[in-house]
Amino acid sequence: MASHAADAHGGHAPTSSGKYIQIAVILFTLTALEVLLYELCYGSLKGAGMATALSPWFVELLLGLSALKFWFVAMFYMHLKQDIKILSWVFAFSLVIAVVVIVALFILFAYTRGLFWAGVPW
Amino acid sequence: MSSATLAHDEAHEGHHTSLPIDNRKLAIWTFIGSECLFFATLISTFLIYKDNHPKGPGPKEIFEVGLVTAGTAVLLFSSFFVVMALNGAQEGNRKKMLGWLAATIFCGLFFLGMQVYEFNHFYHEGLGYTTNLFGTSFYTLTGFHGTHVAIGTLWLITVFKDAVKGNLPPAKALNLELAALYWHFVDVVWIIIFPVVYLMSLRS
């Protein structure tokens, strides 16, 4: 019964507090980078330093940073890395469908409005 | 027996499960998977309508990066706090569990307060729910996120109450883990909302 209880809790050794603090620092840093990126490209630091190099990639970099944060929270705080694979599959599959829906809707509407492909004759 | 604690599926305690996992943990992840689609639909709608503000303020007039960044930080810290609380619960360290859990709840309440402030501020800046579609889709998306934060906070308070009464021993740490998973998900949704809704809308 006791071993079942341990299994029910994932059967893995609890992560150390130190590791959690490390992840917290990473998350905070990534957030700071997101804000820095925004400020460089469109905000109060506009034009400074690497702004010209980074600006065309604003969206991609931003989404990349937030994806990284997402990954860290999911893997370490939500314990997906140590838990049984099925949980990761459940989450990953849902995310894939979610992204498909967002991208598809965006394309369908952007197309209709001519936002993306203005002037391109379909 | 144990009527004062969050119910434990005692009928299956000790019974064979096909996967080495408690039913409730699998269930909460399944629910989280479904919620991904819920927020995906709301986010899609926002992306479609975010430039739709022929009258009334648009994002550039009213979004404040500072406030939102603070909200993001608060939620991120709260995720950190709750895993520390969970550690405490699993170790049987009552002080650690209660302290970090209280901190998490405080973060949740703080975030909700910030949202209420933000909504109120926007309203006074001229952005009502029906002023323009940017506003409608913004309020709907962040409003539902806020509702999830509220439910999560309420859940954590309930677990806190049980823990204070001494009803959260290591064997029942799963009760906190389930609430924590929901909480992390709520944080993760905000991790998406922060750049996609706020930062991307502020581009000139």
Added chain:
Amino acid sequence: MATTALEHTHVAKRSTLVEWLTTVDHKKIGILYGASAFLFFLIGGIEALIIRAQLARPDSTLVSPEFYNQLFTMHGTTMIFLGVMPLSAMFFNFFIPLLIGARDVAFPRLNAMSLWVFMLGGLFMNASFLLNAAPNGGWFGYAPLSSRQYSPGLNMDFWVIGLQILGIASLAAGVNFFTTILNMRARGMTLMRMPMFVWTTLITQILVLLSFPAITVALIMLMADRTYGSSFFSIGGGGDPMLWQHLFWVFGHPEVYILILPAFGIISEILPVFSRKPLFGYSAMVFSSAFIAFLGFGVWSHHMFSTGMGPLADTFFSLATMLIAIPTGVKIFNWIGTLWGGSLQFKTPMLFALGFIAMFIIGGLSGVMHSVAPADLQQTDTYFVVAHFHYVLFGGSIFALTAGAYYWWPKMFGTMLSETIGKWHFWLMLAGFNLTFFPMHFAGLLGMPRRIYAYPAGLGFEMFNVMATAGAFLLAFSILVFMYNMWVSARRGVPAPADPWGGATLEWTIPSPPQEWNFTDEPVVAERDPVWGMKRAAGVRTLPEPTRSSGQGIHLPGPSWWPLVVSVGILIFFIGFMVKKSWAFPFGPITIAGFLLTAIGIFKWAYEAPDANAPKH
């Protein structure tokens, strides 16, 4: 009955009504789903008969246009959400635990909640008829017709709120059955040893979990438009009605797979038993079901070929839809492969299963015709589409569910349905069904539009409509025959043994009807079709009749009022949104009262131990 005497030895007698209202027994819940679903099915059928009566003659004035709109809206909504889905749920509930060798589902009280939410939602939606305000904007509620501006009455509020409530029931059941199937299988039952019905149920739940949120959000947005005056879908406020169509069909297409996959599973159970041969190509069946589900998320705009999405979108969705025909075809060939060389027993379940294959093929063929976007421009919004979806939904889902009813009735109720009456039922239903819907292909191609309350004479529609109406009444008569069969069986049916058909799966090893705990000893499984394996090992045709045990030492969850309380709370909460109000004060007293009742119910539920009210064994 002998079972009740044993089971209630140690328990104070409870009134039957309380027993049913507080039950968390998956089998009782299944029966409640089935009974209410069948009643709703009859209501939907009467709606159809009135529609057919109206359309029998050109320029008929049997019903008003307004009432006609209510009829076809409610017919569609009822048959899909209150008919096919809960009939499938009846089988999920009763048989998934039995097929996987479990004593109950993962969350018995959540299961009960799903039932009550469904029942209350269905009753609520139909109550609209009492106010002469039944939903009237089509089962798909297209904007801007469904907006407050063009539907000022309560009709579409009933629709929005009703559907939202039903969605909650489905989502809860989705979590429940997904968890049950993955985590509560008998020892030795690996995923690839599960019966096909369990596989298709699992995949159906995944579809529910991932597609219902889209309509939940769409309904929230439509409700916001109607109640608070937002403009998500109204052009006047800058909104786009097309968004509604997309969101609806992102849900709506997976929904049709939700409607057909359980049927596929039932057929995959029945054909092997009545061919005395294992299912042909089990792995291919599993993977094709999964493939259909996954692809099902990528074809939704084939419902929108006439909305001007542009050639790229049209092409993409056209190709994706054609692609889905492939795994579907694989399944059909595998069913035929199962029959091939088998020792065919033409009992009633088998007749309906064979009927399913034939009818579904016809429906599938017209579906493939729809997938060709340019051709669909002629077919869409005509009776050709009506023919297509009735062939797959009635000829497909309903025939399969009927097959399942005849197959599993003995296990559920302990009596056999009459074979003679069953055969009458089948042939009358087959004839009536085809007479009703086959002519619609021609009416559609000749140009008869959908959803019209009357058509003028001289366009060539008359003959087909007369045939369809005659067929509809024949079909209705066949349903009466079925009801007669059920009545006769309940009254003086032959008692059913545990295994009347020579089954392959675990439900046939326990008494008919099962005892409350299903299996006295938890089964251990060594292979697919475990019961055939047991029979082979013992060298027998039929296993010995199982004895009923006292259930000593078996702990089951006890009954609970809280699922019903929470369901009532949810209903009241949503009703509060029907009244137009200002977004500044978004929640009225009704909503708040509903919320409080729900919250209290949830807390009480959470702190009630699952076996708090269980009889002590």
